[in-house]
Amino acid sequence: MKKYDLSFPIFFLTLFYLLIFASHAHSQTKEVDSTTFYYNSIMGATSKESIQKGVVFFENELKSNTKKEDPHYRAQIFDLISLGYFNMGEFFKSEISAIESYKALDLASQTTDREDINIRLGNRLGRLYRRLGDDDNALKYYKNTLPFLSKNRDSLILSNNIASIHMDREDYQKAVDLLAPFVIDSTSILEKKYLATIFDNYGYSLSHLRPLEGLSFMKRAEDINKTTGYMRGLFSVKRHLSQYYRNNENFLKASKYAQEANEIANSLGSTTYQKEALGLLIEAGITTGALAYKQLSDSLQSVQEQVANKYVAQKYDYSVFQNEAQESELVVQKEKTKNRFYQFLVIFLILLAVAVFVISRLLNKKKRMEEMFKTEARFSKKIHDEVSNDIYKVMAHMQSSKELDPDLMDNLESIYNRTRDISRETSPIDANKNFQTTLSDLLLGYQSDSLNIVTRNSDGVRWTQISNEKKNAIYRVLQELITNTVKHGRASLVLIEFNQDHKKIAIRYKDNGIGSELSNKNGLQNVENRIKAFKGTITFESEKNKGFQANIQM
Amino acid sequence: MFKKVLIADDLVSINEGVSHTLSGLNIYGAKQVTYCDEAYLQIKKADRDNLPYDLLITDLSFTADHRKQRFSSGDALAEVVKKEHPEIKVIVYSVEDRFQRVRQLYNDVHIDAFVCKGRDGITELKDAIKTVFEGNRYISPKVALALSNNANLEINEYDITLMRLLSYGYSQEEISNDLKEKNVSPSSVSAIEKKLNKLKIQFRANNAIHLVALVKDMGLI
Numbered sequence: 001m002k003k004y005d006l007s008f009p010i011f012f013l014t015l016f017y018l019l020i021f022a023s024h025a026h027s028q029t030k031e032v033d034s035t036t037f038y039y040n041s042i043m044g045a046t047s048k049e050s051i052q053k054g055v056v057f058f059e060n061e062l063k064s065n066t067k068k069e070d071p072h073y074r075a076q077i078f079d080l081i082s083l084g085y086f087n088m089g090e091f092f093k094s095e096i097s098a099i100e101s102y103k104a105l106d107l108a109s110q111t112t113d114r115e116d117i118n119i120r121l122g123n124r125l126g127r128l129y130r131r132l133g134d135d136d137n138a139l140k141y142y143k144n145t146l147p148f149l150s151k152n153r154d155s156l157i158l159s160n161n162i163a164s165i166h167m168d169r170e171d172y173q174k175a176v177d178l179l180a181p182f183v184i185d186s187t188s189i190l191e192k193k194y195l196a197t198i199f200d201n202y203g204y205s206l207s208h209l210r211p212l213e214g215l216s217f218m219k220r221a222e223d224i225n226k227t228t229g230y231m232r233g234l235f236s237v238k239r240h241l242s243q244y245y246r247n248n249e250n251f252l253k254a255s256k257y258a259q260e261a262n263e264i265a266n267s268l269g270s271t272t273y274q275k276e277a278l279g280l281l282i283e284a285g286i287t288t289g290a291l292a293y294k295q296l297s298d299s300l301q302s303v304q305e306q307v308a309n310k311y312v313a314q315k316y317d318y319s320v321f322q323n324e325a326q327e328s329e330l331v332v333q334k335e336k337t338k339n340r341f342y343q344f345l346v347i348f349l350i351l352l353a354v355a356v357f358v359i360s361r362l363l364n365k366k367k368r369m370e371e372m373f374k375t376e377a378r379f380s381k382k383i384h385d386e387v388s389n390d391i392y393k394v395m396a397h398m399q400s401s402k403e404l405d406p407d408l409m410d411n412l413e414s415i416y417n418r419t420r421d422i423s424r425e426t427s428p429i430d431a432n433k434n435f436q437t438t439l440s441d442l443l444l445g446y447q448s449d450s451l452n453i454v455t456r457n458s459d460g461v462r463w464t465q466i467s468n469e470k471k472n473a474i475y476r477v478l479q480e481l482i483t484n485t486v487k488h489g490r491a492s493l494v495l496i497e498f499n500q501d502h503k504k505i506a507i508r509y510k511d512n513g514i515g516s517e518l519s520n521k522n523g524l525q526n527v528e529n530r531i532k533a534f535k536g537t538i539t540f541e542s543e544k545n546k547g548f549q550a551n552i553q554m
Numbered sequence: 555m556f557k558k559v560l561i562a563d564d565l566v567s568i569n570e571g572v573s574h575t576l577s578g579l580n581i582y583g584a585k586q587v588t589y590c591d592e593a594y595l596q597i598k599k600a601d602r603d604n605l606p607y608d609l610l611i612t613d614l615s616f617t618a619d620h621r622k623q624r625f626s627s628g629d630a631l632a633e634v635v636k637k638e639h640p641e642i643k644v645i646v647y648s649v650e651d652r653f654q655r656v657r658q659l660y661n662d663v664h665i666d667a668f669v670c671k672g673r674d675g676i677t678e679l680k681d682a683i684k685t686v687f688e689g690n691r692y693i694s695p696k697v698a699l700a701l702s703n704n705a706n707l708e709i710n711e712y713d714i715t716l717m718r719l720l721s722y723g724y725s726q727e728e729i730s731n732d733l734k735e736k737n738v739s740p741s742s743v744s745a746i747e748k749k750l751n752k753l754k755i756q757f758r759a760n761n762a763i764h765l766v767a768l769v770k771d772m773g774l775i
Binding site for chain 1: 567714
């Protein structure tokens with residue numbers, strides 16, 4: 001019952017546009033023929049296709065025309081494009097163009113048509129928001145535009161538009177206040193159509209405040225429309241009258257006017273009007289049209305839904321457009337930030353990978369060495385407990401028998417001793433014991449009738465500062481060097497000199513044996529590997545008959 | 555000679571070999587056991603029956619099996635026997651030759667003898683039994699060095715100085731004078747002579763000239 005936007009603003013404002021554009025159009029159109037053509041295609045609003053072509057033409061003009069940088073020119077073209085979109089029902093695009101036009105207008109120097117453009121844009125945006133159901137924004141633009149209007153007729157149309165919003169909101173006092181000046185000055189309104197519309201709206205609004213006064217204005221409007229034969233105006237008045245009577249519980253008259261409105265609607269062939277009229281009839285208590293009303297209502301609903309969907313799509317287009325604009329501004333910045341983030345990420349990952357690699361290597365190395373020691377210890381015990389003992393068992397058995405073969409016994413003893421040596425070389429050292437004692441026990445073990453071992457400064461090393469792993473390595477290295485001397489050196493003397501520099505230990509190992517051709521004998525290879533494991537160094541010196549020397553730093 | 559002997563070794567053949575050796579020493583009827591716990595119980599039982607053992611001959615390493623043992627090694631057995639029955643003599647007869655372990659048993663547990671199993675094992679064991687019976691202690695020559703002082707290996711700055719002076723062709727008197735001038739002690743001729751003799755042994759030198767040649771070769775002076 002409050003759907004005014006269906007009847008008034010549409011036809012009113014189409015006219016309104018033509019009027020305001022009239023003068024402006026001529027100054028524009030003389031320049032280029034195609035411009036004139038497309039201008040007319042938009043202004044004429046003959047078909048959607050022609051409007052579309054016009055819009056495309058002017059959008060291209062904005063990119064290519066020599067005046068494309070001129071704010072005034074841009075304001076005019078954007079205004080035109082906005083109108084084109086508006087007439088095509090693409091309200092969001094229309095809104096965007098309108099706002100572009102506003103922006104350009106702000107930059108433009110003072111021109112004669114500045115006000116005209118302002119009015120057009122303000123009114124268009126007002127209508128646009130009203131169509132989109134945003135009455136607050138619509139009111140805002142209408143009211144901003146109103147002061148610019150110098151022509152009485154223009155301000156009348158706009159005021160009427162504003163009044164229709166007030167009426168929608170049942171804010172009848174405001175509508176009355178707004179329209180009252182025009183009613184008072186009604187003699188100056190020459191066009192009967194406008195006069196009837198003013199009386200109609202004013203009367204209907206007033207009827208809520210002072211019913212009889214309002215009714216008389218509506219009657220006047222009815223009379224004017226009857227004489228001029230303006231059917232849409234007449235429909236509106238009949239509708240208002242029906243509503244008026246229904247509100248005053250005069251259902252007989254209400255249904256009468258509703259019936260008349262229905263007839264007009266039928267003659268106009270407009271489903272929207274027909275539905276409205278049927279609605280009035282039902283409200284007035286005549287239910288015979290209820291089924292038709294429902295059918296119309298349903299079909300209209302689906303149309304509205306389609307329109308709504310279109311809006312949604314447009315809204316989406318709009319947001320995409322907006323996002324694109326923002327994105328294009330932000331894109332560079334975002335890319336930079338993104339790049340920087342990835343750079344940091346890559347660097348971080350590389351550092352992390354390196355750290356993990358290094359740590360895992362260190363851990364692995366330590367683990368491997370521990371594993372090695374454990375394995376050595378296990379083998380040592382196995383050889384000691386199983387092989388040595390078994391050989392000894394055989395020897396003991398033979399010793400207790402009557403016939404003793406000395407050669408066999410010698411061989412057995414040699415095998416026995418060798419298993420003992422292997423066991424000894426690989427047996428774990430007790431790191432908790434005093435290392436100097438452990439070391440001297442090792443050396444004493446090799447001391448024999450044919451070999452003396454001399455140490456120098458072995459008590460000058462603070463062994464407690466040295467890691468167990470390193471001590472173990474030193475022990476093994478010396479063990480292997482002495483074994484090497486015993487096996488190959490034919491030396492009578494071994495000297496081992498120690499020196500300590502902080503955590504580094506320097507050892508000089510020297511024998512007075514026959515010396516030897518240095519080759520990678522297995523024992524010495526093991527020595528090198530053990531020292532390398534601690535990033536230590538070892539150098540060998542050997543000369544025929546000058547003994548063997550090894551300098552170790554670790 | 556010992557009358558009542560207990561042999562603990564997890565290898566029966568060795569037990570028999572030892573038994574055979576003992577019979578050579580007119581010791582008969584030695585009890586053989588293969589577990590330390592068993593040996594301990596035998597000793598306790600004999601003590602209660604008032605027929606105590608005189609001698610325990612034990613190995614060190616006993617292979618562990620399913621039987622849970624209170625004493626898992628000869629070390630533990632020797633220790634507890636020496637503690638609870640100090641009158642029983644204990645001889646360790648083992649393949650063990652690590653000085654540390656030998657020293658610990660000899661010095662701390664106070665075993666009476668340590669004999670290395672080996673080619674001469676049986677002979678040494680005989681000597682050990684005789685020695686222990688006479689009230690002395692015995693240690694196989696092979697591991698005897700375990701009891702020596704590690705200072706026997708080490709040479710110090712005094713030794714080096716002495717040998718350097720010797721290499722100059724100094725007589726012992728001249729060395730003594732030189733040391734006195736430098737306020738190094740000991741500087742008496744007799745002390746120097748003693749020290750040089752010790753160094754000759756340490757370096758396996760036949761005489762002073764040989765000693766100097768050796769230490770020069772070794773790069774000590």
